[in-house]
Amino acid sequence: MTIGRTGGRQRSSSARQAVLCATAELLDEQGYGKITIEGVAARSGVAKSTIYRWWKSKPALVMEAQAEAVAQRMPEPDTGSVEADLIAFAAALYRVVEFPLRVEALRGMMAEAQLDSDFAGHFREWVQSRRKVMSDILSRGVARGELAADLDLDHATDLIFGPFWYRLLVAHAPLDPADAPAHITRLLAGLRRPSVG
Structure with a gap:
């Protein structure tokens, strides 16, 4: 049972990173105005409903992605x-x-x-x-x-x-x-x- 919960956390962490990476890529490619949650979902392979559950708004998602990308660069x-x-x-x-x-x-x-x-x-x-x-x-x-x-x-x-x-x-x-x-x-x-x- 613990293994199942750990696996869930790992999958969630992987999905979260996929969303943030996809958002950072789209920001560089399209700029803020053209980013949509639908586009992020398609790029990341993470369901739109999941993205909305994790981030309250597009600005919150985009700026978290930007913060992580810049900290790495x-x-x-x-x-x-x-x-x-x-x-x-x-x-x-x-x-x-x-x-x-x-x-x-x-x-x-x-x-x-x-x-x-x-x-x-x-x-x-x-x-x-x-x-x-x-x-x-x-x-x-x-x-x-x-x-x-x-x-x-x-x-x-x-x-x-x-x-x-x-x-x-x-x-x-x-x-x-x-x-x-x-x-x-x-x-x-x-x-x-x-x-x-």
Whole structure:
């Protein structure tokens, strides 16, 4: 009997992952607006009724899929150096330009978040989860004495993500992973501990 229950959990876990993977794929291919639960069901092989039972809404499903996909693509760097961590993070962030459909999906989600209050809440939760990764990197830098002890973590996090979103949405300048080291070096000039004496 225990074996039967365990098998059920394994099947449920496998089906859940199939749904999330299918949703992430469809998001990259079609953008948020064209995703349907029917389409996710067809791609994943999981019944539509099961998907509705596990996720209360399309925004909840899409943003959970996005969160899992991004966490896998961009694991949190922890090299022991705030500069190396920030460069690795920024370079990985900028590499989205290598996936034009993903760029369009991000633009579409940002636009949708301005128009749909239900989606906006889930979108903000995802953004906050990525901000938490950055805040943790900066906090380690503060703890090691690499950054100013009174660093405003929220503002510093804005300074990291600001250029990414601004260039992604406005397209006034390129997002180039090769530029990440120079961007971070200039940023750190303002975030480091003031020299003594």
